[in-house]
Amino acid sequence: MKVFKGMLETIVKIRSKWLRIIVPVLALCLYFFIITIGNVYTETYDIEPLTTARETIRSPITIENQEETERKTRQALEAVEDRFDILTNIADEQIGYIEEIFVALDKLETDAKLEEDKDGIPVQLTNKEKVERLKQLLSNSITDKVEDSVFLRLLDVPKEEREKGKEIFISYLQDEYANGVRTANINSAINRVRENIKYSTLDQNLIEAFHELTSFAMVENSFYDAEKTAEAKKQAASNVEPVMINAGEVIVREGETITNDVYEKLQLVGLLNKDRNVFPVIALGLLVLLIGSVIAYEMNRIDNLKHLDKGKIASILLISFFVISVMKIISIYTTASNELFFIVPVATGVLLLKQLINERLAIVLSILYAVLGGIIFNNGIPGTLNVEVIIYFFFSQFGAIIFLTNVKDRLSIVRSGIGMTVVNILTILLFVFLSFEKYSLGEVIVLSSFGVAAAFLSAVLTIGLMPFFETGLGILSDIKLLQLSSPNQPLLKKILTEAPGTYHHSVMVANLSETACDAIGANGLLARVAAYYHDIGKTVRPHYFIENQLSIKNPHDVISPEQSAEIIIRHPYDGAELLKKHKMPKEIIDVAMQHHGTSLLKYFYYKEKETNKAAREEDYRYPGPKPQTKEAAIISICDSVEAAVRSLKEPTEEKIEEIVSSIVNDRLMDGQLDECPLTIKEVKVIHQTICETLKGIFHSRIQYPMKEAK
Structure with a gap:
C-alpha cells in the first residue's frame, strides 16, 4: 500500500511539474504562431480575369512557370533547322x-x-x-x-x-x-x-x-540527318532557361488589367482563394513546436536544479512576448529600402534573462529569437527566412551576453551596451561589404547609427525593466541580493541593534556559507545574503539565545525545558513571518524556515529526559521543512558549525575537524539533507572547505605548547 501511495504521489508530482512547464510553453507557442502566421500564410484574392487590380500584387514564392518554360522550349525547337x-x-x-x-x-x-x-x-x-x-x-x-x-x-x-x-x-x-x-x-x-x-x-x-x-x-x-537534327534540338532545349516567378516579383500593379496570363500567374503562385495552401501553416506549426520543445527542455532543466518558480516562468513568457512584439511592430514599418530591423533592441531579452535566470537560457533563447526574427522580417515573402536578420540578431544578442560579465553591477549593463555597439556596427559593415549594391557613405553612417541605437535601447530598457521583474515578479537577481546585503537594510539594522550577538553569528555563517557554495558551484551570493537574515526570528525574543546574553542571567534557567524548546523552535517561523511582512524574496524566507530542518533540540530534550522519562523526541524537533536547496543545506550546516566552534575555549585544528565532522555526519544520519540536491561528493567538499575556512579564521587563536622553563 505504501509503495502504491508513493508511486501515486510521484505521478502527481510529475504531472504537476509538467503542467507548470507545458501550459506556459503552449501559451508562448500560440503567441509565436499568431505573430508569425502572417509572414508565412499569404493573403489571397477573389478576382476574375479581365478585371482591374485594386492593389499591387507580388509573388509570395519563387516558382517555375512551367507552361511558359514549355512554350519557350517549343519555340527553341521550332527554330532549330533540320541538319x-x-x-x-x-x-x-x-x-x-x-x-x-x-x-x-x-x-x-x-x-x-x-x-x-x-x-x-x-x-x-x-x-x-x-x-x-x-x-x-x-x-x-x-x-x-x-x-x-x-x-x-x-x-x-x-x-x-x-x-x-x-x-x-x-x-x-x-x-x-x-x-x-x-x-x-x-x-x-x-x-x-x-x-x-x-x-x-x-x-x-x-x-x-x-x-x-x-x-x-x-x-x-x-x-x-535525323541523328544530328535530334541532337541539335536537344541542345536547343537544354539551353532554354526555366521561366521563374521570383518571390517578391510584381505580378500585377494597381490599376492594371488582369489578363489571362496574369491570372494564370496568380493561380500558379497560389494567390487565388480557391488555391489557398495550408502547407506553410503546417510548417510554421512544426517550427513553433520545435521552438517550444527547446524552451520546455530548458525550463525542465532549471526545474531539476530547484531554480524554477512562478516568477521565473512568468519572466520567460513576458520577456519573450516583449521581444517578439517589438520585432513585429518594427517589421510593419520595415521595407527593403529602410532596413529598420537594425534598430530592434533585441538584446534586451537576453540581458534580462542572464541576470534573472542564467546565461545558458539566455544563449538558447537568443538563437530562437533570431530564427523568429528571420521569419518576422522576411519582407512579406512567405516560405523564406531573412538570413541577414538572423545573423544580425544572433551576434547582437550573443555580444550582449558576452560583454555582460558582472551581473552583480548595474553599470555592467552599460558596458555591455558599449560592447553591443561594436558588434552591431561590425555586423552591419559585414552586410555592406558583402552586398552587390553600392552604399554611399551617408547610407553606411545611417545603418551604423541604427546599430548604435539598438544597443543603447537594449541597455536602457534592461535597466528600466529590471526592477519590475525583481519586485513585481519576486525574482531574486544578483543585483537585488547585493541591495539586500547592504547594512542599511531595515531588518539588518534590527538584528544589529536588537540582537548584536546574532548579527555577528550571522556574518560568520554568511562567510562560511558563501565559501562552501562557491566550492561546489552553488549560488554563493544567495547563501551569504540568506545567512544574514536566517536568524531574524531571534529578534522576537533575543535574550533567550545565548549569543545575545551578555552580562545577563540566562532566562532558560528559570523556565522548564519544554518552554525553552518551544521558544527556541519558534524562531525560524517567527523569522519567516517577519521576512514575509517586509516582502523579502521567497528564497530568503525559505532558508529562514528550513535552516534547522526537523533536527532535534538535543540540549533541552535530554534535560527534560533527566526528570521526565516520558518526554517525547517529537516535541523537541523543529517542524521543518528540511532544506530543499543546496544553499539552504549549506547554511544549515554552517549555522551549527559556527555556533559549536564559537563555544570552544581553545579551537585547535583537531577540535575544528572533529566538530565539523560530527555535525556533518549528524545531519546525514538524521536525514536532514535527504530532500536537497547535494551529492556525497559535494558534502565532502563542503566539509573540507568549512574546515579550511575556520582554521584560517581561528588561526591566530590557536595555542601552541610552550617550552618548559629550565
Whole structure:
C-alpha cells in the first residue's frame, strides 16, 4: 500500500511539474504562431480575369512557370533547322561529267583536223556526224540525258570562249553544291545558276547550252540527318532557361488589367482563394513546436536544479512576448529600402534573462529569437527566412551576453551596451561589404547609427525593466541580493541593534556559507545574503539565545525545558513571518524556515529526559521543512558549525575537524539533507572547505605548547 501511495504521489508530482512547464510553453507557442502566421500564410484574392487590380500584387514564392518554360522550349525547337549531310562525291561526279564533255569536244576538234580523204584533203564533217562522234566519246550517263542541240551549240563556240565559259559554269555549280542541294531547293539552285549565266558576257550559244546543262549537272547532294537534327534540338532545349516567378516579383500593379496570363500567374503562385495552401501553416506549426520543445527542455532543466518558480516562468513568457512584439511592430514599418530591423533592441531579452535566470537560457533563447526574427522580417515573402536578420540578431544578442560579465553591477549593463555597439556596427559593415549594391557613405553612417541605437535601447530598457521583474515578479537577481546585503537594510539594522550577538553569528555563517557554495558551484551570493537574515526570528525574543546574553542571567534557567524548546523552535517561523511582512524574496524566507530542518533540540530534550522519562523526541524537533536547496543545506550546516566552534575555549585544528565532522555526519544520519540536491561528493567538499575556512579564521587563536622553563 505504501509503495502504491508513493508511486501515486510521484505521478502527481510529475504531472504537476509538467503542467507548470507545458501550459506556459503552449501559451508562448500560440503567441509565436499568431505573430508569425502572417509572414508565412499569404493573403489571397477573389478576382476574375479581365478585371482591374485594386492593389499591387507580388509573388509570395519563387516558382517555375512551367507552361511558359514549355512554350519557350517549343519555340527553341521550332527554330532549330533540320541538319543535312552534304556528299561531296556527288558534286565531284556531276562536275566531272561537265569536264568530260569539254574534254570530248576538244578531242573531237583535234581529231577532225587530222582526218584527210584519199587525196589528202581534210574531211569536212556535218553537224550530225560531229554529234554522233562526240556521243561516242561520252559516257552513257551524259548522252542519255543531254540533248544533241546542246552539243551542237557547244561545237559552234570557239575553243577559247568555250574554256572560259566552262570555268565560269563549273564555279557556279561548285558554289551551289558547297551550300548543299536538297530536294526542296534544287529548283532554286538551278535557277540561280541559270540567272548567273544569263547575265554573263559569254557567247549566246554557250549561255543557251549552259542553260540546258544546268538541269543535267545540278542534282541533290544534301540529305536529311535525323541523328544530328535530334541532337541539335536537344541542345536547343537544354539551353532554354526555366521561366521563374521570383518571390517578391510584381505580378500585377494597381490599376492594371488582369489578363489571362496574369491570372494564370496568380493561380500558379497560389494567390487565388480557391488555391489557398495550408502547407506553410503546417510548417510554421512544426517550427513553433520545435521552438517550444527547446524552451520546455530548458525550463525542465532549471526545474531539476530547484531554480524554477512562478516568477521565473512568468519572466520567460513576458520577456519573450516583449521581444517578439517589438520585432513585429518594427517589421510593419520595415521595407527593403529602410532596413529598420537594425534598430530592434533585441538584446534586451537576453540581458534580462542572464541576470534573472542564467546565461545558458539566455544563449538558447537568443538563437530562437533570431530564427523568429528571420521569419518576422522576411519582407512579406512567405516560405523564406531573412538570413541577414538572423545573423544580425544572433551576434547582437550573443555580444550582449558576452560583454555582460558582472551581473552583480548595474553599470555592467552599460558596458555591455558599449560592447553591443561594436558588434552591431561590425555586423552591419559585414552586410555592406558583402552586398552587390553600392552604399554611399551617408547610407553606411545611417545603418551604423541604427546599430548604435539598438544597443543603447537594449541597455536602457534592461535597466528600466529590471526592477519590475525583481519586485513585481519576486525574482531574486544578483543585483537585488547585493541591495539586500547592504547594512542599511531595515531588518539588518534590527538584528544589529536588537540582537548584536546574532548579527555577528550571522556574518560568520554568511562567510562560511558563501565559501562552501562557491566550492561546489552553488549560488554563493544567495547563501551569504540568506545567512544574514536566517536568524531574524531571534529578534522576537533575543535574550533567550545565548549569543545575545551578555552580562545577563540566562532566562532558560528559570523556565522548564519544554518552554525553552518551544521558544527556541519558534524562531525560524517567527523569522519567516517577519521576512514575509517586509516582502523579502521567497528564497530568503525559505532558508529562514528550513535552516534547522526537523533536527532535534538535543540540549533541552535530554534535560527534560533527566526528570521526565516520558518526554517525547517529537516535541523537541523543529517542524521543518528540511532544506530543499543546496544553499539552504549549506547554511544549515554552517549555522551549527559556527555556533559549536564559537563555544570552544581553545579551537585547535583537531577540535575544528572533529566538530565539523560530527555535525556533518549528524545531519546525514538524521536525514536532514535527504530532500536537497547535494551529492556525497559535494558534502565532502563542503566539509573540507568549512574546515579550511575556520582554521584560517581561528588561526591566530590557536595555542601552541610552550617550552618548559629550565
